[in-house]
Amino acid sequence: MRKILMAALACLAFSAHAQDYSNYPAHPIRFIIISSAGSGGDVLSRLLISKMAPILKGNMVPYNKPGAGGSIATDMVAKAAPDGYTIGIGGATTHVLLPASNPHLSYDPVKDFEPIGQVGTASILLLATKDFPANNLKELVALAKKSPETLQYASWGNASTGNFCGELLKLARGIKMTHIPYKSVAQIQNDMLGGFVKLGFVDMASGTPLVKSGRLKALASCTSPSPSLPEVPSYEKEGITFSGQHMGALRWALYAPAGTPKPIVAKLSAALKQTVEMPDVKAKLLAWGITPAFVGGDELQKSTIADIAAWKKVAKAANIVSSF
Structure with a gap:
C-alpha cells in the first residue's frame, strides 16, 4: 500500500512539474x-x-x-x-x-x-581597396609570394573571426601577411576608405554595401558563400582548409x-x-x-x-x- 501511495505522489509531482513547463514563460x-x-x-x-x-x-x-x-x-x-x-x-x-x-x-x-x-x-568578407593590385585570391597569393614582407591585413582584434580567417588563408596557401588588429569593424572600414590599409576582414552586413556601391572590392568570403554577394568566391570553393580538414561554417x-x-x-x-x-x-x-x-x-x-x-x-x- 505504501508503494502505491508513493507512486501516486510521484505522479502528482510529475504532473505539477509538467504543468509548470506548460505555463512557460510565466514572466x-x-x-x-x-x-x-x-x-x-x-x-x-x-x-x-x-x-x-x-x-x-x-x-x-x-x-x-x-x-x-x-x-x-x-x-x-x-x-x-x-x-x-x-x-x-x-x-x-x-x-x-x-x-x-x-x-x-x-x-x-x-x-x-x-x-x-x-x-x-554567415561569412566574413575579405575586402581590398580599389587600387589594390589583386582582384581575387589567386592574384593575392601571387602578390604575397612576390612581396612577402609588404602585405598587411586588418581585423577587429586578436582571435577575432577575421583574424582566424586571415591566418587560415596564410597557412593554407603558404603566404605571409602581417595582422593589424583594430578595435572595431567601423575603424577598419574608415581606414580602408581613406587608403591607410589595403586589406581587411569585415562582417558581411557591414561590407556588402561598400562592395555594391563600388567603394571597395571583395576578394573572398570566409568560409562559405554569402547570399548577399554570391559572385564572390568562398574559401570552400577555393579549397582552403587546414591539414585537409573541413573548417565548418x-x-x-x-x-x-x-x-x-x-x-x-x-x-x-x-x-x-x-x-x-x-x-x-x-x-x-x-x-x-x-x-x-x-x-x-x-x-x-x-x-x-x-x-x-x-x-x-x-x-x-x-x-x-x-x-x-
Whole structure:
C-alpha cells in the first residue's frame, strides 16, 4: 500500500512539474546580446525577439552586454539560473574560436550550455581597396609570394573571426601577411576608405554595401558563400582548409544555460525554427548576408565539438591566443 501511495505522489509531482513547463514563460525572458546596440548581432537579436515572443505568448527583453569578443555575455548565460528565463545569442566566435584560442576561458562551450538551435550561417568578407593590385585570391597569393614582407591585413582584434580567417588563408596557401588588429569593424572600414590599409576582414552586413556601391572590392568570403554577394568566391570553393580538414561554417545560434529543462529548451527551439522559416525573416537574413539554416540542439552540439577541434589546430599553428 505504501508503494502505491508513493507512486501516486510521484505522479502528482510529475504532473505539477509538467504543468509548470506548460505555463512557460510565466514572466519575461532575458535575451543576452553579445554586442552593442546597432551592431549586426544586436539587429539580428531584436529581429528574433520580435518574432519569437508572440510564438511563445510571452515577453523577451533584450540585454546588451558587449565586450571581450562576446565572452562576457556568454559567461553571463552560462552562469544564469537554468530555468529558461535567460538565453543568449552566440555562435562561431563565442562557442568555437574563443574556446579554440583560450584554454582559460571562463566557460565551457559545450558543458555549460543547452543549445537551442542554429539561426543560420554567415561569412566574413575579405575586402581590398580599389587600387589594390589583386582582384581575387589567386592574384593575392601571387602578390604575397612576390612581396612577402609588404602585405598587411586588418581585423577587429586578436582571435577575432577575421583574424582566424586571415591566418587560415596564410597557412593554407603558404603566404605571409602581417595582422593589424583594430578595435572595431567601423575603424577598419574608415581606414580602408581613406587608403591607410589595403586589406581587411569585415562582417558581411557591414561590407556588402561598400562592395555594391563600388567603394571597395571583395576578394573572398570566409568560409562559405554569402547570399548577399554570391559572385564572390568562398574559401570552400577555393579549397582552403587546414591539414585537409573541413573548417565548418561560421554560424549564429541561441543558447540556454546547461540544466535548463528539456521541455523548455524544446519550446524555445520550436519557436526559433518557426521564426527562421518565416518568409520575411528569411528575406532579412539573406539581405544581411546570413543563410537561414535552422539546426536543432543535438546536431549543433556535435558540429560545435568538431569545429573547435578544427579551429584549435589553426590557432596553434598560427599562435593565435585570446586573453578574453
